[in-house]
Amino acid sequence: MKVLFVCLGNICRSPSAEGVFREISDCVTDSAGTGGWHVGSPPYGPMLEAAARRGHDFSDLRARQFRREDFADFDLIIGMDDANIRDIEALRPSGNKTPVQLFTDFAAETGAQEVPDPYYTRDFDGALDLIESCAKGLHGKLHEIEPR
Numbered sequence: 451m452k453v454l455f456v457c458l459g460n461i462c463r464s465p466s467a468e469g470v471f472r473e474i475s476d477c478v479t480d481s482a483g484t485g486g487w488h489v490g491s492p493p494y495g496p497m498l499e500a501a502a503r504r505g506h507d508f509s510d511l512r513a514r515q516f517r518r519e520d521f522a523d524f525d526l527i528i529g530m531d532d533a534n535i536r537d538i539e540a541l542r543p544s545g546n547k548t549p550v551q552l553f554t555d556f557a558a559e560t561g562a563q564e565v566p567d568p569y570y571t572r573d574f575d576g577a578l579d580l581i582e583s584c585a586k587g588l589h590g591k592l593h594e595i596e597p598r
């Protein structure tokens with residue numbers, strides 16, 4: 451299985467999601483941003499620091515922009531909020547059937563409808579709590595998703 455995590459900037463939420471999920475799964479993982487402002491940059495410093503305090507390290511990741519070729523390259527594409535989903539779907543090639551889902555769909559017990567952007571909320575620990583729950587939920591449901 452190849453799983454792609456997508457957010458807006460690819461410096462806070464989606465690298466955190468990739469970093470946490472790759473610790474618990476054998477999937478091939480990547481992350482990307484629908485925006486291109488931070489291409490080539492490492493994850494945001496305060497995000498890395500909050501993650502490091504709970505034992506996660508994804509400082510090796512570098513931002514890239516989501517592209518339409520990702521639909522063919524991944525089995526599952528995960529967005530962090532509704533705007534991400536809309537921006538992803540706008541690039542879907544005709545006939546492509548790759549599933550695109552909200553990360554929070556895998557953590558219904560949290561009641562969350564999206565992963566709020568800590569770049570704006572500054573709640574890096576709240577984002578990580580949610581991302582950890584969603585990552586565990588996704589790991590538990592992977593068998594329901596068919597690799598192509």
Ligand code: 4NP
Binds near residue numbers: 460461463464567
């Ligand atoms: P992310 O957060 O989507 O979780 O990576 C953001 C980081 C930076 C910007 C937007 C969102 N920005 O516009 O610079």
